[in-house]
Amino acid sequence: MSLHFDHNRPIYIQLMEHFYRKICRNELKAGDKLPSVRETAVEAGVNPNTVSRTYMEMEREAVVVSKRGQGTFVTEDQSVIQQLKETTAEQQMDVFLTTMKQIGFSEKEILDLIQKRLSALENGGDSNA
Amino acid sequence: MHEPTITLTNVSKKYVRQQALAPLDLSLDHNGIVGLIGPNGSGKSTLLKLMAGLAQPTTGSITLAGKKITRRASEHIAFLAEIDSLYSSHTVKEAIQFFDGATTDFSREKAEEMLDKLKVDLHQKIRRLSKGNRARVKLVLTLSRNVPILLMDEPLSGLDPLVREDILKMIVSYVDVEKQMVILSTHEVSEVEPFLDYVIFMKSGSVLLNEKVETLREERRINLVEVMREVLQ
Structure with a gap:
């Protein structure tokens, strides 16, 4: 499944929105592991560098946490997730x-x-709906 | 970090009477996937062949990490030709063995693993493969080399949409974008757009733009097709 992107906006931002929606819907739950950068790149049909940037930005916004050698995880902090839902x-x-x-x-x-x-x-x- | 650097200084190429490349300067020192885009006859293939050491520039010099590029550049550069480059009498397995013998950095395990995923029969003769599977095999043989630079001349041309998608996904799956540079030429701009880190637009033998794709999107807020229209008009 390739995602459809609006080519006028940076793809890394659209990919962030894609993950944020999943987290808001609880499809990705607190503490869940995100797919690896390469898995996401292949699945979404984008460049791995773009995915790295997405993961970095999400980490900067404290929605995900990367653990050395283990991967990237959705934060366990429910208040952050609640905040994300409200902002969205x-x-x-x-x-x-x-x-x-x-x-x-x-x-x-x-x-x-x-x-x-x-x-x-x-x-x-x-x-x- | 070690980065492969290709530098072209005042490089031009003339075929008998035809000026294929105007004198140009270009420096590529970033890893990742680079799209070389331009209409037919704009000089894309010529540029790739010069970088691979498969053709000699008429003027100027090309260096890879400071050393002049010659035929021996193939030690560091993999080249995927647009034309059919496999022996039709080989089986897929023999083609792998041939490539393994011809290059020093080939990974047979990687090649066989990829072909297994793509469900290509190793005992099939090259000549009996469908066009799509021949393209897949060619790509696998290129991607199985552990080299810093991979040059691909029109890897998508003449293939159906499903094979093209497969090819792009294989590139994303098997290229290490942090350590390798891929330059692929195409005119299917919108199709390759999400896969590119950088884009180079060419027209009539000149490079008109060499830029990071995300920068174009952030600064101009337009997509590559529109950029191409602006640049190539």
Whole structure:
């Protein structure tokens, strides 16, 4: 499986987002070992140097920890993971809110629309999710 | 860290009347995967052959780690030719033995392991292999050499998308990007883009750009296809 990349943005950042999403979804759990740099490179269809950079940046942000000779692991610190989830959610909401404001909705209207949409989805009406 | 350095100084190449390379200066001293990109006839193959010591420059000099490049450069440089370079009467196993005998740094175990993964039958004759499998065998023989520099002339040309993907993944799997430099020529820019550390654009025998791919993305916020359009127009 090769990932699809937007070639206008640095690939190492997109690869970070890919891992962060997995960690947020709990597909990669606290303390889990990440695949080796080369495994990820082959799987994602990118250069190993790009993967190294991704791992280094994630380590700098304290989301992963590299242990000498053992590999790279997701942090065991739950507060970091919680923080990551919140930051990711905030980023997504900011994008959404900006778009909604650009097409002319007020904050009150946006809130109403979200509630309407959520209850529609709950009733199994439309499954765009 | 020891890095292979190829330096070209005022290098040009003329074939009888045709100027294949304009005089150019180029220094390559970074490990990783380098894409040599340009339209047909832009001088990509000529440049690779000169670096491999398979052709002599008309003017200028080429050095590898300070030493002039000659035919003996093959001790440090593996070259994957675009043309069919295997004996068709050999079996795959004999082709491996031939390469093992012809070079001093060949790893037979590595070659057989790779071919096993690719499910290529070692007892099959080269001439009976499909085009895709011939390309895979050629690549395996190149990747099985333990040399600092690997030059690949159009490793993807004429192959179907699945084989091309296989070839790129093999390069990523078996090249040590921290210790080796791969230069591969192609015109399939978007396909190789995620695999490249560096890119060199050529046109009409000149090098127009030699840059780190991530830098291009960060500074210009555009992809390689767009960069190519800007540079080669």
